[in-house]
Amino acid sequence: xxxxxxxxxxxxxxxxxxxxxxxxxxxxxxxxxxxxxxxxxxxxxxxxxxxxxxxxxxxxxxxxxxxxxxxxxxxxxxxxxxxxxxxxxxxxxxxxxxxxxxxxxxxxxxxxxxxxxxxxxxxxxxxxxxxxxxxxxxxxxxxxxxxxxxxxxxxxxxxxxxxxxxxx
Numbered sequence: 001x002x003x004x005x006x007x008x009x010x011x012x013x014x015x016x017x018x019x020x021x022x023x024x025x026x027x028x029x030x031x032x033x034x035x036x037x038x039x040x041x042x043x044x045x046x047x048x049x050x051x052x053x054x055x056x057x058x059x060x061x062x063x064x065x066x067x068x069x070x071x072x073x074x075x076x077x078x079x080x081x082x083x084x085x086x087x088x089x090x091x092x093x094x095x096x097x098x099x100x101x102x103x104x105x106x107x108x109x110x111x112x113x114x115x116x117x118x119x120x121x122x123x124x125x126x127x128x129x130x131x132x133x134x135x136x137x138x139x140x141x142x143x144x145x146x147x148x149x150x151x152x153x154x155x156x157x158x159x160x161x162x163x164x165x166x167x168x
Contacts, residue, residue: 093126096132
């Protein structure tokens with residue numbers, strides 16, 4: 001039996017990845033200081049086109065539809081938000097709770113960047129306002145519905161007195 005020898009090894013030689021665990025463990029963390037001036041975007045040269053309340057609401061409803069299918073947790077957190085155009089360069093965002101605002105903050109940058117590109121207005125500023133009224137959830141019972149009908153038609157009160165409806 002004759003054994004053939006090769007000039008090169010048949011398997012691959014192991015190569016160093018360049019990542020050393022020891023150097024990673026001993027590395028000192030470098031703190032980078034970023035100046036606010038470098039991060040600020042100058043909006044002087046960017047377009048400042050007009051946009052309408054309808055444009056804002058259409059994009060907001062589109063985002064809500066996307067979130068409803070993509071991420072229901074975020075959708076449930078932000079569905080009570082109200083976006084209102086205050087003036088040509090300001091949008092007010094009313095939110096019901098701080099926890100909902102935290103979820104909104106995760107997607108707000110992407111949403112507002114998309115909106116600014118769509119309407120060609122890069123000087124839009126966002127104001128946040130806590131709206132306690134939207135947190136209130138009214139429990140609607142048969143009795144409360146009937147009382148609203150009584151306000152519209154007082155004759156129903158007489159009918160209730162006569163018939164003794166059970167609205168419990």
